[in-house]
Amino acid sequence: MKQVLALMLILVPGLAPADILVAKRTLRAQSVITSEDVALQPGQVAGILAAPEEAVGLETRAIIYAGRPIRYSDLGEPAIVERNQIIPLIYRQSGLEIRTEGRALQRAGAGETIRVMNAASKAVVSAWIAPDGSARVSQ
Numbered sequence: 001m002k003q004v005l006a007l008m009l010i011l012v013p014g015l016a017p018a019d020i021l022v023a024k025r026t027l028r029a030q031s032v033i034t035s036e037d038v039a040l041q042p043g044q045v046a047g048i049l050a051a052p053e054e055a056v057g058l059e060t061r062a063i064i065y066a067g068r069p070i071r072y073s074d075l076g077e078p079a080i081v082e083r084n085q086i087i088p089l090i091y092r093q094s095g096l097e098i099r100t101e102g103r104a105l106q107r108a109g110a111g112e113t114i115r116v117m118n119a120a121s122k123a124v125v126s127a128w129i130a131p132d133g134s135a136r137v138s139q
Contacts, residue, residue: 018042020069021049027064030107032057032078038070047071059109077109080133088134089116089127102127102135 019040027037033055040052048069049055058075081087081104089102102116105124110131117124127135 018044019050020045021052021055022069023064023066026066027060029060029062030079031060033060033075041069043069045069047073049075077111079107079109080131081108081114081129081135083107086119087116089118089125089137090134091137093138104135 020043021038022041024037024039027033031037035052035056038052038055040050048071055070055075057078059078061074061076064070064074083104083106085104086101087104089100091098101119102125103119104114104116106114108114108129110129110133113126113128114135115124116127116135116137125137127137130136
């Protein structure tokens with residue numbers, strides 16, 4: 001009976017011991033995380049990172065206080081576009097390409113979708129930020 005209970009405890013999700021990733025010091029918003037900024041601590045919480053490799057190189061989206069667990073939602077790709085930055089705005093479809101300048105209305109990293117204002121027409125569009133920092137518009 002004891003063996004069955006022990007086996008059930010091992011198989012029940014959320015009951016196995018684990019480590020969570022915490023901030024060693026207070027991390028300001030928009031800071032890129034290094035291995036010196038994080039540490040493992042015993043515990044288990046849903047939505048919390050469990051290895052330093054998951055956080056190193058990512059940027060904080062909000063302040064993370066020392067000793068607090070680091071959630072997936074606290075981090076994102078480092079920003080390559082700053083708010084109000086003039087960036088290439090590109091529209092491509094069926095062999096047609098239109099290029100113009102746009103003003104980023106939000107700060108963003110590669111792969112994020114933000115609002116960009118077309119500098120010529122003042123129209124605001126949603127655009128995906130490419131790894132080269134250009135904004136790509138699609139329908």
